[in-house]
Amino acid sequence: MLTPGRYFISGNIAVAEAALLAGCRFYSGYPITPSSEIMEHMAARMEKEGGVFIQTEDEISAIAAAIGAGMTGTKAMTATSGPGFSLMQENIGYAAMTETPVVIVDVMRGGPSTGQVTIVAQGDVMQARFGSHGDYENIVLAANSVQELVDLTIKAFNLSVIFRNPVILLSDAELARMIEKVEIPKNIEVYDFNQIKIPDVPEFKPLGNGHKLAITGLTHDERGYPITTDVNVHRRLVTRLVNKIKNNESMISDVEIINPDAKNIIVSYGISSRAAYPILKKRKDVGLFRPRTLWPFPESKAKDVFEDKNIITVEMNLRGYDLEVERVARKYGSKNFKHLKLIGGEVPTPKHILDALEVN
């Protein structure tokens, strides 16, 4: 495990090392570019830290094994990219229904389908929230630097254990291979199961300790017995699953806000947001709203920043976060929107954003 200090490592290695620091002792995965380095690093390091590593036969069994380990009270993780993330959706819904903590890292690449294997994109943003069927909520985090990959990986494990929910960390093909300075602090906040009590989140009981758990993906009552034909049982269960995330949004939300009083606000996340910083230094009439937690939408932090502003969203996809940003911003009086959508692997530059500002 990395001891506190300064290091110069790539994004994928940072995710793997941060997971070990957060207490992850189970990794199951399947090779897919550009996330394979996370798995390869875990193959070499996990057993040395006393954990378990297995490369499974497909992404479905990778997430299933991670959820199975999560049920025993072991912090588990898997990493994949677009095509594998689509395969995992059924079991991510299962983890949400059975309230099992698990962390999934999606290193986004060009899509749809096999797409652009080694090229950066941000097309999985809506899928991370709505990928599985039925009513449930995911917590989705997005990092924009290698240091942030370390911080958000640790935060992902903490949130998954506190809320007993799957947590998705969005990285991308650029961050995965980028090598940057990283500082591992002396004191890292790592939460254990049942350490923080949240109303609506029941106490976590692991398998194999004599609790006689009845875990099922069917609609169930408080004992875990399947009862599928009662309206009230289903309403109680699914409303609680959704509310435990939605009602605690202000506790989960983490947003970087610069120049909140500026008239023009750039809304971006991940690698696209790096284009905003040079502009903010020079122009005081431009601000930045950069969510580190994409879902649940950080509305508690958006209220003042979005009041009657010109909003520019910058992302690398065609169907993305702009829909939700526009919906929330209109509630607070904003009327001017410009959505920059760059696909194909062209990372946004300050010039893209400045050109958009001139047109206004």
Add this chain to the structure above:
Amino acid sequence: MYPTINTDYCKGCNLCVEVCPKSVFILGKNLTHRGYYSPIVEYKEKCTNFKLNKGDKILCEICWLTCPEHAIEFV
């Protein structure tokens, strides 16, 4: 020792009649309180546990093993 059928659980599938090697059971003709035609223990003296009588030790329990509803009890 011989088997008895608990009509609270029996669903009248008649598998016990079929599998007993000594033909202890016969098909029932009357409805039970649950609405099934439960079999009847007609020849309890033919049951191996009765004939060879080893006290509490059960020698043959094919009917108990086969009954899907756990409706057979040895007395």
Add this chain to the structure above:
Amino acid sequence: MEFFEFYRKDRWPHQFCPGCGLGTIMNGLYKAFNDLKMDINKTVFVSGIGCTGRVPGYINADSVHTTHGRPIAFATGIKLARPDLNVVVISGDGDLFAIGGNHIIHAARRNIDIKVIAVNNATYGLTGGQLAPTTPHNMVTTTSPYGNKEHPFALAELVAAAGANYVARWTTAHPNQLVNSIKTALTIPGFTFVEVVSQCPVNFGRRNKMSDPVYHLRWIKEHSIPLSKVTFDLKSPFDFMDINFKGIYTVGEFVKRDRPPYGKSIEYENNVLRPPKE
């Protein structure tokens, strides 16, 4: 251990049809655990979707009811994270071999230390009686109303070829042998597999003139042959592959190996890293 200490009394009577083979298997499972005096607090039962998948919900122990086809994948994660627990997978033929076919052959190949009880009723029972990869040739199901034009899988042979440590096939007409096989499967380390051919009178038997459970069980018993009486030869003409020899289920213990189960890659001995001892 009493019967209703092993099974949850507040969920009895169970939901299975009259004459269903699952009831017999539940009795056999209880007898095997009771005779071996196994601690069910140290056992986790994992199942998939289907009638057989509902069985662990009735057991008074930790039970995990997973998504369709994936119990083996979940069981792998549970076993590797807690190697001290006994992990038993109880699931159906469609769940384990159709949608989950990939997982079971890899688990057998890796020899993961899990015990699998596969209930083969030749159909998809819970959803109404559709065609399954184990439906015999020419039989009628809701999705093969003119007769099945496919030939079935030989499940036990498949798992034996993949490398499992113990493979056996019995039917619900052989309850005593079944209990003994389950006991052997629970005690041998590594990947162990017991296939149970079972009757499904309501959704399979009824469409093939066997709606009475007695006739269905009789059909299964008449179509079983002990392994000692057949010779399995891959070079035989195609007829021989039709449920293992002209429409007959071969019953018996196929394989008993002692391959080491899936374990760690490295071990620390006196603080020195070395490969684990074989």
